[in-house]
Amino acid sequence: MVGCTEMIARRNLLYGSVAALAMPFVARAQSSARVVVVGGGFGGATAARFVHRADPRIDVVLVEANPVFVACPFSNEVIGGFRDIAAQRFDYRAIAADGVRVVHAQATAVDADARRVTLGDSNVLPYDRLILSPGIDIIWDALPGYDEAAGERLPHAWQAGAQTLLLRRQLEAMADGGVVVISVPANPYRCPPGPYERASLIGAWLKANRPRSKLLLLDAKDAFSKQKLFQAAWTQLYPGLLEWVSLSDGGKVIRVDAATLTFETDFASHKADVGNVIPPQRAGAIAALAGVADRTGWCPIDPVTFESRLRPGIHVIGDAAIAGAMPKSAFAANAQAKVCADAVVQLLAGATPGEPRLINTCYSLVAPRYAISVAGVYRPVNGQLTDIEGAGGTSPLNASAEQRAVEADFANAWFRTITREAFG
Amino acid sequence: MIGRALIGLAAVVVTVAATPPPGASSCSGCHGDVAPLPVISGRDAASIVKALDEYRAGTRPATVMDRIAKGFSRDEAEAIAKWWAAQK
Numbered sequence: 203m204v205g206c207t208e209m210i211a212r213r214n215l216l217y218g219s220v221a222a223l224a225m226p227f228v229a230r231a232q233s234s235a236r237v238v239v240v241g242g243g244f245g246g247a248t249a250a251r252f253v254h255r256a257d258p259r260i261d262v263v264l265v266e267a268n269p270v271f272v273a274c275p276f277s278n279e280v281i282g283g284f285r286d287i288a289a290q291r292f293d294y295r296a297i298a299a300d301g302v303r304v305v306h307a308q309a310t311a312v313d314a315d316a317r318r319v320t321l322g323d324s325n326v327l328p329y330d331r332l333i334l335s336p337g338i339d340i341i342w343d344a345l346p347g348y349d350e351a352a353g354e355r356l357p358h359a360w361q362a363g364a365q366t367l368l369l370r371r372q373l374e375a376m377a378d379g380g381v382v383v384i385s386v387p388a389n390p391y392r393c394p395p396g397p398y399e400r401a402s403l404i405g406a407w408l409k410a411n412r413p414r415s416k417l418l419l420l421d422a423k424d425a426f427s428k429q430k431l432f433q434a435a436w437t438q439l440y441p442g443l444l445e446w447v448s449l450s451d452g453g454k455v456i457r458v459d460a461a462t463l464t465f466e467t468d469f470a471s472h473k474a475d476v477g478n479v480i481p482p483q484r485a486g487a488i489a490a491l492a493g494v495a496d497r498t499g500w501c502p503i504d505p506v507t508f509e510s511r512l513r514p515g516i517h518v519i520g521d522a523a524i525a526g527a528m529p530k531s532a533f534a535a536n537a538q539a540k541v542c543a544d545a546v547v548q549l550l551a552g553a554t555p556g557e558p559r560l561i562n563t564c565y566s567l568v569a570p571r572y573a574i575s576v577a578g579v580y581r582p583v584n585g586q587l588t589d590i591e592g593a594g595g596t597s598p599l600n601a602s603a604e605q606r607a608v609e610a611d612f613a614n615a616w617f618r619t620i621t622r623e624a625f626g
Numbered sequence: 627m628i629g630r631a632l633i634g635l636a637a638v639v640v641t642v643a644a645t646p647p648p649g650a651s652s653c654s655g656c657h658g659d660v661a662p663l664p665v666i667s668g669r670d671a672a673s674i675v676k677a678l679d680e681y682r683a684g685t686r687p688a689t690v691m692d693r694i695a696k697g698f699s700r701d702e703a704e705a706i707a708k709w710w711a712a713q714k
Contacts, residue, residue: 540651561652577690579697593697619658
């Protein structure tokens with residue numbers, strides 16, 4: 203029977219309209235359906251809109267603590283002084299105007315059995331399906347010496363906003379000849395190529411404005427996303443300025459001292475004039491409170507519906523999810539949100555969602571007019587989202603400056619498009 | 627069996643008639659109405675299929691679409707193209 207239902211669901215994708223024999227049944231099932239989405243980033247904002255768009259009869263509530271969202275993609279350009287942070291800010295008015303109920307509150311608890319979310323103001327939201335898109339939380343104290351207070355001296359800037367501006371101000375205040383140190387965690391973390399884009403754009407600013415300075419990238423890994431492309435660009439654009447220290451070469455930071463801006467590895471102690479700690483991360487706190495995070499701190503999901511493997515009725519998308527080969531990117535969160543929204547609407551209708559396919563495209567800037575990309579196409583294999591062989595990969599190593607500039611234009615257009623789909 | 631199947635079928639049709647074929651919903655992450663990325667909503671399906679064929683074959687100048695097109699068969703690309711052609 204399951205196979206039969208699947209087959210019909212898939213056939214329907216091809217043939218569209220058939221007689222509405224069970225209309226009264228469906229109408230009753232649908233009129234009362236409630237979907238709560240927690241987290242108003244790329245994943246949650248998109249999911250709320252697409253559930254509503256697929257079936258406006260569903261009561262969709264988007265819960266987000268902040269009235270303004272500050273986007274991470276392109277925030278490294280803000281840190282490099284190439285972009286105003288105003289370009290990163292988005293509000294929820296358009297989503298509310300769609301007919302999604304937007305509630306600015308903190309979700310503080312989830313009762314998966316009773317199917318309800320409790321908010322910080324003690325209000326309770328019952329749901330038939332819950333979509334969690336909580337992004338990441340910093341794991342304070344995972345790196346000895348790095349706590350919230352230390353984060354004011356050694357910003358992480360891995361959640362965009364005040365931290366982004368703090369790091370920018372510190373760079374502006376640094377004298378020429380200073381040392382910038384960035385520490386990069388082990389996998390997994392939000393935006394795998396992000397640390398290297400950040401180093402590149404800080405490098406671009408230093409080269410033009412503090413040319414005697416140095417940037418040290420201390421890494422807890424030996425390999426990273428788009429590595430060959432980044433390294434080739436660094437050799438070309440920032441020789442003698444930007445140095446990457448791999449795990450094998452002693453790059454793993456084991457302790458920081460916020461008072462002296464010192465980064466310690468097993469082999470050396472590096473004194474910074476400006477220090478950026480990209481710390482270890484886990485799924486946003488509500489994931490653990492809802493019981494959908496496992497011992498890794500991230501959330502195992504079914505790759506067809508994004509339903510939690512740990513708690514039925516709760517779906518997890520975006521950075522918080524363990525999405526197999528899909529990276530923790532804004533593009534991935536948005537793509538997952540649309541697949542999850544369709545699956546949720548189908549499940550509420552008693553249908554079985556068909557096997558999805560998802561795409562990720564991720565641009566990194568190594569200079570303002572020089573971008574590189576990685577892409578992937580994914581499908582569920584043995585319960586995991588898996589790379590489709592032969593598809594995907596990075597920009598070519600030997601591309602011309604013009605092609606890099608075209609990719610920078612595409613990156614900018616992508617940002618405008620995806621933020622419009624999520625928030626605009 | 628047939629009765630239950632019909633109910634399931636009707637439920638799907640009534641509520642999720644607009645469900646895109648596998649892969650299609652990812653496209654709008656890039657393809658909206660912001661130049662220079664091409665608009666695909668409402669575009670002629672045959673021209674989308676042709677572009678994807680050429681990207682897959684490596685005969686069309688590309689940045690990322692050659693890498694993405696290789697993740698879809700001709701049939702899958704056709705379903706995606708038809709769906710986008712039908713969007714306003």
